[in-house]
Amino acid sequence: MPTPPQQIAAILETRGIVTPASVPTPPAQDTSKQIATLLEERQIITRDQLTQARRVHSKLPDEYSLTKVLQELGYLDAKQLRQALREQRQVVPLGNLLVELGYLKPQDLRAALQAQQYPEFQGKRLGEILLEKHLIQEQQLIEVLGDQLGFLHEEPSFTDIDHEILFQVTPDWCRRHQAVPIRRDADGTIIAFRNPLDSVGRQAAESVYGKIVPAISTRRAIDDSISTYENSRQHSRARPLELNEADVTSVVDSIIIDALEQGTSDIHIEPMRQQLRVRFRRDGVLVLHRELERTLAPAISSRLKILCQADIAEKRRHQGGGFRFDDPRTGRRSDVRASFFATIFGEKIVLRLLSRKVELLDVKEIGMASRMLERLKAEALDLPSGVILVTGPTGSGKTTSLYGCINYLNDSERCIITAEDPVEYVIDGIAQCNLNPKINLTFEETLRHMVRQDPDVIVLGEIRDQFSAESAIQAALTGHKVLTTFHTEDSIGCLLRLTNMQIEPFLIASTVIAVLAQRLLRHVCETCAEPYRPNAQELHRLGIHQADLVGANFRKGRGCSDCQYTGYLGRVSIFELLISNEPIKDAIIAKRSSSEIRRIGIETAGLVTLLEDGLAKAAMGATSIQEVLRHLPRLGKPRPFREIQRLIGDIRV
Numbered sequence: 008m009p010t011p012p013q014q015i016a017a018i019l020e021t022r023g024i025v026t027p028a029s030v031p032t033p034p035a036q037d038t039s040k041q042i043a044t045l046l047e048e049r050q051i052i053t054r055d056q057l058t059q060a061r062r063v064h065s066k067l068p069d070e071y072s073l074t075k076v077l078q079e080l081g082y083l084d085a086k087q088l089r090q091a092l093r094e095q096r097q098v099v100p101l102g103n104l105l106v107e108l109g110y111l112k113p114q115d116l117r118a119a120l121q122a123q124q125y126p127e128f129q130g131k132r133l134g135e136i137l138l139e140k141h142l143i144q145e146q147q148l149i150e151v152l153g154d155q156l157g158f159l160h161e162e163p164s165f166t167d168i169d170h171e172i173l174f175q176v177t178p179d180w181c182r183r184h185q186a187v188p189i190r191r192d193a194d195g196t197i198i199a200f201r202n203p204l205d206s207v208g209r210q211a212a213e214s215v216y217g218k219i220v221p222a223i224s225t226r227r228a229i230d231d232s233i234s235t236y237e238n239s240r241q242h243s244r245a246r247p248l249e250l251n252e253a254d255v256t257s258v259v260d261s262i263i264i265d266a267l268e269q270g271t272s273d274i275h276i277e278p279m280r281q282q283l284r285v286r287f288r289r290d291g292v293l294v295l296h297r298e299l300e301r302t303l304a305p306a307i308s309s310r311l312k313i314l315c316q317a318d319i320a321e322k323r324r325h326q327g328g329g330f331r332f333d334d335p336r337t338g339r340r341s342d343v344r345a346s347f348f349a350t351i352f353g354e355k356i357v358l359r360l361l362s363r364k365v366e367l368l369d370v371k372e373i374g375m376a377s378r379m380l381e382r383l384k385a386e387a388l389d390l391p392s393g394v395i396l397v398t399g400p401t402g403s404g405k406t407t408s409l410y411g412c413i414n415y416l417n418d419s420e421r422c423i424i425t426a427e428d429p430v431e432y433v434i435d436g437i438a439q440c441n442l443n444p445k446i447n448l449t450f451e452e453t454l455r456h457m458v459r460q461d462p463d464v465i466v467l468g469e470i471r472d473q474f475s476a477e478s479a480i481q482a483a484l485t486g487h488k489v490l491t492t493f494h495t496e497d498s499i500g501c502l503l504r505l506t507n508m509q510i511e512p513f514l515i516a517s518t519v520i521a522v523l524a525q526r527l528l529r530h531v532c533e534t535c536a537e538p539y540r541p542n543a544q545e546l547h548r549l550g551i552h553q554a555d556l557v558g559a560n561f562r563k564g565r566g567c568s569d570c571q572y573t574g575y576l577g578r579v580s581i582f583e584l585l586i587s588n589e590p591i592k593d594a595i596i597a598k599r600s601s602s603e604i605r606r607i608g609i610e611t612a613g614l615v616t617l618l619e620d621g622l623a624k625a626a627m628g629a630t631s632i633q634e635v636l637r638h639l640p641r642l643g644k645p646r647p648f649r650e651i652q653r654l655i656g657d658i659r660v
Contacts, residue, residue, distance in 0.1 A: 159222035200491035228526035278353035374580035378656030427468035498585035529575035559626030
């Protein structure tokens with residue numbers, strides 16, 4: 008249960024959130040000792056592990072905390088740490104705790120504490136000063152405060168809110184109290200507050216809902232939820248109470264809404280001889296959604312062209328466009344890219360749904376094995392300049408991985424600027440440009456202006472042609488770090504395609520520091536998974552023997568209602584990481600063949616191929632051997648499972 012407000016207020020003073028001059032701030036090493044003692048008492052770490060961590064910590068700079076050392080050594084993960092801090096209820100100064108968790112640098116804490124003495128900051132809490140001086144992200148501050156004060160940390164989204172309880176109050180009420188009702192549970196109604204210590208807001212919520220459970224949230228999440236709530240009410244007042252089932256607008260909306268609810272990435276609307284077929288792509292596979300009357304095809308096409316601002320009269324040429332879709336019932340928001348393709352039966356339409364995402368995956372969460380991830384960070388992302396290419400076919404998760412890398416690099420000391428079409432993730436602190444050729448905001452025009460913005464990191468949504476490839480290379484030559492995506496089969500093919508774009512081999516060798524190739528395979532359904540033994544034909548197609556699979560545990564889904572009887576639910580990422588070294592650079596300059604460069608990469612650069620990473624994840628039960636055979640290039644014989652596991656480390660599935 009949350010701590011009573013009076014007790015919390017007292018704790019706030021002692022933790023440095025409120026700043027009376029009489030409260031001294033304990034030294035940072037006391038916080039480190041408190042946390043280490045707590046972790047040892049709860050048997051999360053052992054005495055030997057703590058001794059080893061302290062030995063390593065003593066050899067590092069002062070700004071490297073003991074907690075961070077424990078995490079880097081693999082003795083502690085973030086989830087264990089947060090749970091321990093939530094349960095311990097000890098008085099730990101906020102600033103020292105932020106430093107210990109690695110969210111704040113010691114010198115930044117000293118600057119913020121000193122700023123409290125300045126007239127413009129007097130009376131302000133430490134957290135407010137840190138946010139105003141952009142020394143920490145609000146999300147990180149809220150997480151720590153939630154753990155320390157015993158409040159839930161919630162980020163309300165209008166889509167996920169229980170609308171029955173939300174509609175008991177108005178948007179004006181939510182905005183006045185900076186609070187959003189979320190859901191009910193056994194302890195009461197959970198209310199997300201900007202400031203859960205606000206007694207007026209809590210009393211107002213209790214008068215409406217009775218027993219409440221206050222939670223803490225960011226200003227942005229609360230403001231976005233309230234704005235969407237207001238828009239939804241306005242739309243519902245303007246919308247007719249009843250719609251004719253034959254109304255084309257209603258048909259189009261229902262198709263998109265169904266697709267969003269089912270987690271679809273693409274909608275295919277296909278005119279056929281007798282009917283109009285609608286298929287959804289889920290987990291990378293097309294499945295039939297419904298069939299409509301063939302006569303509806305022209306009207307549906309015209310409706311979508313109006314939304315895309317395309318030419319309604321033109322039906323003989325291919326067209327494209329895009330629009331934003333807001334579900335009036337749930338507030339779910341998505342960007343839609345549309346492609347109209349002229350066929351003998353009419354226009355085939357493909358809609359790609361790009362959900363507006365506000366939460367980024369940490370680079371640790373993209374599904375990469377531990378040793379491969381450490382190499383990506385240490386030998387590519389942490390370097391000051393060079394080109395990092397993320398490659399793979401459409402829908403292979405390149406953008407998610409690219410932004411996981413950007414999220415890793417994003418801090419107050421770097422200027423990151425992007426050119427994208429369209430912007431799929433919106434991130435605070437990054438200058439993101441949405442390309443729009445209709446107003447001459449083209450790729451070429453944007454690139455010319457990007458380099459004048461004094462960037463440290465340049466992100467190009469995609470290398471499309473020789474101009475964009477040359478621009479990436481030139482930016483790296485002038486000392487910038489460049490991240491971008493590419494469409495090739497594997498990491499070696501990426502290098503060769505740059506050569507085919509008339510980029511000089513010596514420029515490729517001197518600027519490209521890493522290539523990350525990837526695929527998305529379907530994840531075996533956990534509900535109906537069962538052990539599976541590959542047959543002789545599958546082993547022959549892989550080019551391996553049963554002896555090469557010692558220690559493997561393959562699985563296959565039987566099919567159940569959870570996975571709609573496909574045997575698969577969700578996706579798993581497969582990676583191939585090529586880190587450029589001197590032998591590889593020499594091979595590029597000498598224009599060696601792809602097979603030779605691949606051999607050199609395997610022998611000298613620790614390259615693990617897509618097939619090998621896929622085989623390892625199938626052997627761990629994350630995906631099936633059939634998915635590996637169906638989707639991954641087989642460009643050589645994979646090494647034994649134990650050898651692959653040694654090279655890539657622990658696997659996140």
